[in-house]
Amino acid sequence: MIDGYTFSKHALGRLLDMGVEPDEIRECLTNPDEAYRPRSYAGTTNYVRGRLALSVNDHGHVVTALWSTKAAWLADAARPGFESTGRSIRDLPHLPDDIKEAM
Numbered sequence: 001m002i003d004g005y006t007f008s009k010h011a012l013g014r015l016l017d018m019g020v021e022p023d024e025i026r027e028c029l030t031n032p033d034e035a036y037r038p039r040s041y042a043g044t045t046n047y048v049r050g051r052l053a054l055s056v057n058d059h060g061h062v063v064t065a066l067w068s069t070k071a072a073w074l075a076d077a078a079r080p081g082f083e084s085t086g087r088s089i090r091d092l093p094h095l096p097d098d099i100k101e102a103m
Contacts, residue, residue, distance in 0.1 A: 002026050007062045011054070014065040018076065020052060028052045029062075 001007075002025055007015075015025065028049040035047050038055075044063065047054045051072035055064045067073045 003030055005029055005056065005060050005062055008064070011062045011064050018065060018067070020065065024050070024052055025054070025065075028054050029056070 002022065028047050032047040032049045034049075035045055037045050041055065043058050044055050045058075047056060048068045051067055051069050053066050053068040054062050055066075056062050067076060
């Protein structure tokens with residue numbers, strides 16, 4: 001739990017896999033550059049700060065984490081062991097097409 005927010009197993013796994021530090025998570029939740037309600041996921045708010053985006057439901061439960069910038073996605077995919085995470089760039093539905101094409 002960070003500042004009253006709880007985390008799904010999926011979100012924790014993503015954050016660990018992404019190597020995000022607790023301070024970066026806290027800053028994203030408590031001092032975001034941007035917060036908006038996506039049309040495609042009712043009942044959630046996306047908090048964005050720097051390279052990180054967190055999707056939080058209306059109960060303060062972080063449901064997923066993802067990179068908010070093209071540079072962060074490309075850096076993550078370029079790191080050694082990325083494919084061993086079980087993720088494939090082409091299979092990430094939330095990844096913008098222009099980033100998939102850059103891979």
